[in-house]
Amino acid sequence: xxxxxxxxxxAVSGLPGIFMARASAGGQRAACGLMCAAxxxxxxxxxxxxxxxxxxxxAFPWPAAGNAMIGLDALSAFFLVPVFLFGGxxxxxxxxxxxxxxxPGSARKLQAFWGLAVAxxxxxxVGKHALAFMLGWEIxALSAFFLITAEDRESESRRAGFIYLIATHLGTLTLxxxxxxxxxxxxxxxxxxxxxxxxxxGALNALFFLALVGFGLKAGVMPLxxxxxxxxxxxxxxxxxxxxxxxxxxxxxxxxxxxxLLPAPPASWGGLVLGLGALSGLLGVVFAIGQHDIKRxxxxxxxxxxxxxxxxxxxxMLGRSAGRDDWLVLGLGGCLLHVWNHSLFKSLLFLGAxxxxxxxxxxxxxxxxxxxxxxxxxxxMFLVGAVAICGLPPLNGFVSELLVYLGLFGTAxxxxxKVSAAVVAAPILAMIGALxxxxxxxxxxxxxxxxxxxxxxxxxxxxxxxxxxxxxxxxGCCVAIGCAAALLGPPxxxxxxxxxxxxxxxxxxxxxxxxxxAVSIASGSAIAVIASIAAFQGLRARRVRRAPTWDCxxxxxxxxMQYTASSFARTIESMFAWALRPRERVPLIxxxxxxxxxxESHVDDAxxxxxxxxxxxxxQRLFGWFRRFQQGLTQHYILYVLVAxxxxxxxxxxxxxxxxxxxxx
Amino acid sequence: xxDTIIHVALLLLLPPLLLxxxxxxxxxxxxxxxxxxxxxxxxIAKLARKGRVLSGTTTWVFRAGPAVSFSAVAAAGLLIPFxxxxxxxxxxxxxxxxxxxFGLARFFTTTAALDTGSAFEGMGASREVAFSCLSEPALxxxxxxxxxxxxxxxxxxxxxxxxxxxxxxxxxxxxxxxLGLFVILLAETCRIPVDDPNTHLELTMIHEAMVxxxxxxxxxxxxxxxxxxxxxxxxxxxxxxxxxRTGRAWLDWPIFVGExxxxxxxxxxxxxxxARLKMRRVPYLLVSAILFCGSGLILLVR
Numbered sequence: 001x002x003x004x005x006x007x008x009x010x011a012v013s014g015l016p017g018i019f020m021a022r023a024s025a026g027g028q029r030a031a032c033g034l035m036c037a038a039x040x041x042x043x044x045x046x047x048x049x050x051x052x053x054x055x056x057x058x059a060f061p062w063p064a065a066g067n068a069m070i071g072l073d074a075l076s077a078f079f080l081v082p083v084f085l086f087g088g089x090x091x092x093x094x095x096x097x098x099x100x101x102x103x104p105g106s107a108r109k110l111q112a113f114w115g116l117a118v119a120x121x122x123x124x125x126v127g128k129h130a131l132a133f134m135l136g137w138e139i140x141a142l143s144a145f146f147l148i149t150a151e152d153r154e155s156e157s158r159r160a161g162f163i164y165l166i167a168t169h170l171g172t173l174t175l176x177x178x179x180x181x182x183x184x185x186x187x188x189x190x191x192x193x194x195x196x197x198x199x200x201x202g203a204l205n206a207l208f209f210l211a212l213v214g215f216g217l218k219a220g221v222m223p224l225x226x227x228x229x230x231x232x233x234x235x236x237x238x239x240x241x242x243x244x245x246x247x248x249x250x251x252x253x254x255x256x257x258x259x260x261l262l263p264a265p266p267a268s269w270g271g272l273v274l275g276l277g278a279l280s281g282l283l284g285v286v287f288a289i290g291q292h293d294i295k296r297x298x299x300x301x302x303x304x305x306x307x308x309x310x311x312x313x314x315x316x317m318l319g320r321s322a323g324r325d326d327w328l329v330l331g332l333g334g335c336l337l338h339v340w341n342h343s344l345f346k347s348l349l350f351l352g353a354x355x356x357x358x359x360x361x362x363x364x365x366x367x368x369x370x371x372x373x374x375x376x377x378x379x380x381m382f383l384v385g386a387v388a389i390c391g392l393p394p395l396n397g398f399v400s401e402l403l404v405y406l407g408l409f410g411t412a413x414x415x416x417x418k419v420s421a422a423v424v425a426a427p428i429l430a431m432i433g434a435l436x437x438x439x440x441x442x443x444x445x446x447x448x449x450x451x452x453x454x455x456x457x458x459x460x461x462x463x464x465x466x467x468x469x470x471x472x473x474x475x476g477c478c479v480a481i482g483c484a485a486a487l488l489g490p491p492x493x494x495x496x497x498x499x500x501x502x503x504x505x506x507x508x509x510x511x512x513x514x515x516x517x518a519v520s521i522a523s524g525s526a527i528a529v530i531a532s533i534a535a536f537q538g539l540r541a542r543r544v545r546r547a548p549t550w551d552c553x554x555x556x557x558x559x560x561m562q563y564t565a566s567s568f569a570r571t572i573e574s575m576f577a578w579a580l581r582p583r584e585r586v587p588l589i590x591x592x593x594x595x596x597x598x599x600e601s602h603v604d605d606a607x608x609x610x611x612x613x614x615x616x617x618x619x620q621r622l623f624g625w626f627r628r629f630q631q632g633l634t635q636h637y638i639l640y641v642l643v644a645x646x647x648x649x650x651x652x653x654x655x656x657x658x659x660x661x662x663x664x665x
Numbered sequence: 666x667x668d669t670i671i672h673v674a675l676l677l678l679l680p681p682l683l684l685x686x687x688x689x690x691x692x693x694x695x696x697x698x699x700x701x702x703x704x705x706x707x708x709i710a711k712l713a714r715k716g717r718v719l720s721g722t723t724t725w726v727f728r729a730g731p732a733v734s735f736s737a738v739a740a741a742g743l744l745i746p747f748x749x750x751x752x753x754x755x756x757x758x759x760x761x762x763x764x765x766x767f768g769l770a771r772f773f774t775t776t777a778a779l780d781t782g783s784a785f786e787g788m789g790a791s792r793e794v795a796f797s798c799l800s801e802p803a804l805x806x807x808x809x810x811x812x813x814x815x816x817x818x819x820x821x822x823x824x825x826x827x828x829x830x831x832x833x834x835x836x837x838x839x840x841x842x843x844l845g846l847f848v849i850l851l852a853e854t855c856r857i858p859v860d861d862p863n864t865h866l867e868l869t870m871i872h873e874a875m876v877x878x879x880x881x882x883x884x885x886x887x888x889x890x891x892x893x894x895x896x897x898x899x900x901x902x903x904x905x906x907x908x909x910r911t912g913r914a915w916l917d918w919p920i921f922v923g924e925x926x927x928x929x930x931x932x933x934x935x936x937x938x939x940a941r942l943k944m945r946r947v948p949y950l951l952v953s954a955i956l957f958c959g960s961g962l963i964l965l966v967r
Contacts, residue, residue: 370782372724383726383776392769393737393762405761412813423809423962427802427955430764434801437772438794445779445790451722518756526740533732549720550878551783563779563787571795575948 005041008119025100031111032091035118039088042080042122049077050491071128074498078336078491079125079253082343086246087118089470090238090347096467097354098150098236106150110236117143117242121250130179130189137175137250141168141218144247147239148231160230163608167217167227174214178258181207193502196263204262208269211258212276219251221310222280225303226608229291232299233363237354240295244302245347249339252309256335259317260499267321271421274314278428281307283606285435286576289442289569290603293363294353297443298346301389304432305342309335311425312404315411318422320500325507330407332499333492333510338400341481345388345397348474352382355467356447359460365446365565372448374459377468379448384475386440388482391433394523394530396481399488403514405429435572442568451559483527485520486511566601573601581610669753671918676742679922680892681705683899683929687856690933705892712885720878722782730777731879731886734770738890741766742897746821749910749917757818760808764801767853770890771797778875789874792944796859796871799951800849806958807842807849811905813965814838824901826908838961843906845957850898852951854891857936859947899928 049072072080091114100107117140124136145168149161183189185199185207199207213224220228228248232240259265259273284303291297312335319327355378356371357363372379384395391397408429411420452459462468481488489511496507510516551557573582580603587597604610629640685702692699701707719727744759744766746752775790811823814835826839852859855872862873876887903924910917942950 370722372726376724379724387769387772390768390772391765392772393765394769398762398765401765402758402761406758406818409758409809409812409818412809413816426809427805427959430801430805431798433765433768434794434798437768438798441772441775441779441790441794445776445787449722449724449726449776449780450782515756515758518754518759519762522740522754522762526736529736529740530729530733533736534729537728537732545716545718546721547718549722549781549783552785552877557783559782561784562782563784563791568779568787568791571791572798575795575798 005038005045028095028100028107028111031115032095035091035115036088038115038118039084042084042087045072046077046080046084049080050074050494069129069132070123070126072126073501074491074494075253075257076125076498078495078498079249079339080122082246082249082340083118083121083125086242086343086347087114089473090114090242093238093241093351093354093467093470094236096464097238097358106152109146110150110239113143113146114239114242117147117247121246124250125253128191130182130191133191134172134175134179138172140247140250141172144168144243148235148243150236150239151234154234156230157234160227160234164227164231167224171214171217174210174217175254178207178210178214181210191257191261193261194263199263201266207262208259208265211255212273215251215254215258216276217251219248219255219306219310220280220303221251221276221306222283222303223607225280225284226605226612228303229296229299229605230608232302232350233293233295237295237350237357240299241347241350241354244299244350245343248302248306249343252306252313252335252339255310255313256332256499259313260320260502263502265317265321267318270314270317270319270321272314273310273317274422274425277307277310277312277314278425279307280304280310281432282428282435283579285432285439286572286579287603287606289435289439289572289576290580290582290601292365292565292602294356294365294368294443294447295350295363297365297439298349298353301349301436301439302342302346304436305338305346305389308401308404308429308432309338309342311429312336312338312400312407315404315407315422315425318411318420319407320503322420324410325505326410326513327407328500329496329507329510330403330410330513332496333514334400334403334407336492336495336499337403337488338397341388341396341400341478344474344477344481345385345395348381348385348471348478349389351467351471351474352378352385355463355471356460358463358467365443367454368447369453369559369562370449370451371460375448375462378463378471381468381471381475382448383444384478386444388478390437390440392437394479394482394526396478398523399482399485399516399519401429401433402519403510406514438569438572442565446563446565446568450562453559453562453564479527483520483524485523486517487520489516566599570601573603579606581606668748668750668914672743672747672753675747675918675922676739676893676896679925680896681709681889683896683925684892686926686929687933687936690930691937694934694937705888709885709889712880712888713882715881715885717881717883720781720783723780723878726773727777727780727878728883730773730780731883731890733773735886735890735893737766737770737773738894738897742893742900744820745897745900746824746904747900747918748921749912749914751821755819755821760812760818760820760823763820764804764808767894768797768801770894774875774887777879781878783878785870785874785877789871792871793875796852796947796951799948799955800852803845803849803951803954803958806955806962807845810838810842810958810961810965813962824904826905828908830908835965838965839905841957841961841964843902845954845961846898846902846905848950848954848957850895850902851932851935852947852954853898854895856932858939858942859950861941895929896925899925899932903928 098107098110120136120139120143124133124140127133127136145161145165148164149157151157179189181203185203186194217224232244235243281304284300284307288297288300288304291300312331315331316328316335319325319331355375356368359375360368360371362368388395388397391401405426408423408426411422414420489509492510500507549557573580582601582603584601586599589597682702684705689699689702741763743753744755744763771793775793778786778790812818814830815823815825817823855862860871864870872891876884879887903921907924
């Protein structure tokens with residue numbers, strides 16, 4: 001019930017602003033207050049839903065659709081937590097980042113659609129009927145379009161918005177197809193497990209592929225990710241954070257929900273999902289390394305993390321078809337926990353990037369530098385997010401990756417000396433981790449460390465408290481999940497049980513399969529040790545002499561001599577040139593006294609810029625031929641009608657008879 | 666309890682000796698007397714007493730770098746079994762913690778390098794993170810082989826290589842994995858042929874280029890941490906290639922110390938007879954490590 005109240009509150013949160021004057025900030029404050037109340041109510045409701053053995057469901061008699069439209073089980077509650085958490089935090093951030101005074105035209109629109117998007121996601125998650133699900137899905141998808149195009153004066157924003165709109169409609173179309181097939185196979189629109197004998201394997205395969213494409217488009221799985229980088233880069237930063245941290249997860253929710261309703265999955269499904277996950281993970285992070293726009297880079301990292309989540313899901317499906325409960329629990333546990341973790345640290349990183357964009361007024365990494373001096377809080381929070389997203393030990397990213405790793409190592413231990421092919425995913429995951437580390441060392445080192453690359457610019461100011469507070473809260477959550485991993489066992493258990501409710505047997509507990517207690521003790525003590533070393537160093541602070549960077553004795557180091565993002569990434573870019581195909585402009589150096597030269601490299605998106613746009617252009621050229629018929633003269637069109645009529649009449653003439661009579665004579 | 670104390674004492678006291686053994690071996694090969702075996706201890710003690718000079722561009726990240734990477738490597742050392750007994754910390758899945766602790770150390774070493782804003786340090790950091798992208802999968806392939814052989818996911822069990830394994834056709838995979846682990850060891854500890862620990866001012870450096878601006882106690886910590894990393898990886902390799910244990914603790918500890926020192930001498934010999942590879946060739950060496958460990962896995966499950 002609390003969840004419903006929260007949804008209603010967030011849906012109306014934008015309304016007061018619409019009726020208030022353009023210049024006044026009151027509407028935004030009211031909306032923020034309503035969103036925070038909604039977040040509190042929703043989080044309480046979701047946490048109550050996560051308690052084991054509690055699945056509330058309220059039926060809304062709706063003549064067109066039947067009963068049981070809405071119900072809350074542990075899986076819905078698990079995904080509701082990030083939705084409401086970030087719905088509240090993001091609107092607080094918006095007070096500082098997108099204030100009504102500075103954006104009188106778009107701030108009210110942004111508030112209204114923000115609330116609607118949160119309400120839509122809530123409806124989608126509690127929907128137990130195809131109608132409620134699709135209603136929530138479309139409210140979310142269309143609000144997101146208006147959120148992305150908040151800056152509709154910029155052509156980049158409009159382009160990104162339209163590409164997003166096309167992609168999301170494609171996805172919706174696929175989902176409509178899936179639900180139609182669902183109705184045909186099961187006889188109802190209710191989201192209930194399909195009985196094993198109800199549908200044949202062909203229909204199940206079709207359902208699987210439709211779900212994979214429809215939800216994969218929303219989640220940004222690798223070949224279907226083409227809308228994602230542009231939309232994330234051009235939206236306002238808190239909207240990017242919501243898109244990446246929360247909205248992509250709705251695609252994952254759909255996959256988890258529907259794939260576990262299908263009976264008796266063949267092993268090839270799990271293998272396909274695992275392979276897609278490995279592909280998204282590897283190529284997502286490799287493309288991220290090639291980006292020089294901080295928000296585009298973070299967007300590609302979302303693709304990488306979706307890949308890790310899908311690896312967990314694929315492993316769980318393999319476990320389900322092989323009857324291995326340990327793979328299922330570890331894979332699904334890693335998948336679900338990574339959903340939470342990614343929503344925490346990716347929102348944190350996007351909010352940090354928003355602070356940078358607000359302070360330095362650019363998104364280009366190569367123009368930034370040394371921001372840790374003027375924005376110490378943002379820098380510290382961003383560091384927490386960066387360490388967490390690399391999956392490094394004391395923080396939360398490590399816990400979920402550990403679960404996936406344990407599951408993958410488990411696939412090596414099939415009795416009888418055999419090994420499942422899924423083990424190869426473990427070294428790939430290790431490679432993804434190392435590449436993510438490279439990427440975030442690049443971002444953090446180039447943006448926040450060193451000295452400013454534009455020496456003429458004034459230092460970027462630190463963000464106001466209402467932007468820092470949400471970041472601080474998210475960073476605290478990252479540390480808390482890392483240190484208190486042992487507490488996460490019960491909610492994960494109930495979510496896994498809710499997802500796989502179709503299975504007849506009791507599943508083992510996550511805590512029994514994974515060393516969560518050991519990890520939380522190790523992480524907690526690691527943080528304590530590091531903190532005490534820091535305190536020791538601080539206490540012992542001797543007189544420190546400051547000198548310029550030595551730089552091998554170079555007399556006057558210049559900020560332009562620093563390594564740039566392009567040069568830092570070049571080694572890895574050259575290793576993956578087969579996938580990235582970077583466009584490089586390398587200067588030709590001639591003579592003993594070369595003139596000034598500059599080098600730059602750009603990486604285009606593999607699918608959008610190299611496949612879809614050329615294909616669209618080619619199609620356009622092909623059909624351009626038909627333009628000759630389009631002369632604009634009424635007489636011509638009447639002629640076409642006449643010719644068409646004549647041809648149609650011609651089909652009535654029995655030519656066969658005519659010819660046969662011709663020869664009979 | 667005694668074992669834990671011996672373990673921690675070995676972990677903290679022995680590492681600089683390995684550097685001494687390597688350098689002594691190299692000096693003997695070059696026909697010199699060489700620095701005393703304990704030179705690295707003297708260096709660390711001297712550096713710890715010095716004052717601090719920091720670059721004007723650096724922030725707290727620069728000072729945190731050596732401390733965090735030292736703690737991370739030391740924590741990784743607590744997961745590895747020395748001698749015949751277990752490690753102080755051990756649980757199923759600690760191998761992933763082990764690998765990721767090295768990742769944590771790398772993160773902070775490289776960000777500290779970028780904090781100085783020097784092109785040399787940026788270059789070193791860029792290479793460090795790029796080459797680790799290839800050594801990590803190799804390490805995980807090696808772990809997969811050991812996990813498959815031992816049927817366990819804790820390093821203590823995985824590294825308890827027993828002679829029985831050879832009967833079940835594990836000899837060839839183990840040899841391949843040892844070769845792969847040796848290449849990983851050379852790459853992670855920045856020895857020849859991947860990197861040259863002696864030159865400081867070349868454009869072709871990795872690790873030494875990253876720490877050009879560290880001085881005094883910070884440089885001492887960096888030196889200590891890198892010797893610790895060498896010791897931990899040598900200990901892993903020693904456990905894999907020498908499977909025989911007597912079972913008596915008082916005998917196994919000295920044998921273990923002897924093994925690590927012998928491996929250090931082998932590294933010294935290798936450094937004396939080989940030249941550093943061209944930087945463009947280093948990825949090929951690391952890919953060969955992936956191939957060694959990967960074929961080990963294939964041989965095991967054929």
